[in-house]
Amino acid sequence: MDGRTKNMNDWKEIAHVITEPSENVLEELKFIKPTPVQAACIPLLLxxxxxxxxxxxxxxxxxxFLIPVFELLIKRESPWKTNEIGAVIVSPTRELAQQIFAVTQVFLKHFSTLTASLYIGGKLSKKDCHDLGFGKLF
Ligand SMILES: Nc1ncnc2c1ncn2[C@@H]1O[C@H](COP(=O)(O)OP(=O)(O)OP(=O)(O)O)[C@@H](O)[C@H]1O
Structure with missing residues (x-):
């Protein structure tokens, strides 16, 4: 049993349905086992x-929710259209949005074909519209 398999042992209930990039994220974050909400939600969402x-x-x-979002996005077989958005995450506060976006950045290191943008109040919406025009997957 190599180090990765051993580390993923506590994720075994769901590890068989998540891909290597997600495993790499979990390793990087040093999440040894799922919390109850993760164990309950991830298999259902997948x-x-x-x-x-x-x-x-x-x-x-x-x-x-981030593991299923990334897993479902990379499992998609049909090609992405320009400007197509694969997922939208809505948060009630700017701080929470920034917090979620920071975790998203860890995922993006391992899911290199996906991109993400953060849209929050207090910024110029013109720039947001411009960024959106480039077809973010997120
Ligand atoms: N499986 C895990 N093992 C260890 N630490 C974890 C695990 N999952 C999340 N954490 C850590 O627990 C903390 C809280 O996680 P997270 O921010 O996802 O909670 P939350 O339920 O979304 O909180 P909030 O309601 O405030 O948004 C973070 O520091 C995160 O890195």
Whole structure:
């Protein structure tokens, strides 16, 4: 058993359906095992189920949806159209949006074919519109 397999052991319930890039993200973040909300949500979302989860702050909700989002985006077989958006993550506050975007950056290092942009209030919307024109997947 190599180091990676050993580290992924606690993710075994869901590790068989996630790809190497996600495993690399988990390794980089040093997340040895899933939190309860992650264990509950990730398999359902990967099976294209609708999920509404409520869990206390700090329970790991970010990864619970980011892993499925990235996994489902890279599994898509039909080619992306210019300006097509693959996923939209809506957050109630600017701070939370920035926090989620920071974790997204770790994923992007390992999912090199995807890109992401952050759109928050307090910035010039003209620049946002310009950025969107380049066809972000996120
Ligand atoms: N499986 C895991 N193992 C260890 N640490 C984790 C794991 N998942 C998330 N964390 C860490 O726990 C902390 C809280 O995670 P996260 O921000 O995703 O929680 P949250 O439920 O989205 O919180 P909030 O409701 O405040 O947005 C972060 O520091 C994150 O890096």
């Amino acid at each position: 099976n294209y189920k609708d999920v509404a989860a409520e869990a206390v702050t700090g329970s790991g909700k970010t990864i619970a």
